[in-house]
Amino acid sequence: MLPLAVFGASTAPACPGCSKAVEAEGKASGSNLSRGYAWSIYLMMSAPFVITGAFGGAMYRSYRKSRRQESGDGSQEGGGPTPRV
Secondary structure: OHHHHHHOOOOOOOOHHHHHHHHHHHHHHOOHHHHHHHHHHHHHHHHHHHHHHHHHHHHHHHHHHHHHHHOOOOOOOOOOOOOOO
């Protein structure tokens, strides 16, 4: 099923305004506009993962900090191992 989806898929056209703008701009001054569209798509696709990862990382750090304070080791903020005396 996967090979059919990968090799049997055709390209999807962009919205009419975008595809005509890319064609007109591509003939006039190279492919800067199409590269710009590609980078904007990369940004939009990666933004949810970056936001989710940042939120998850903040929650994890908050959890570790609260566990450290509950155990009485709140004096160290560096996150390294607690020295045993």
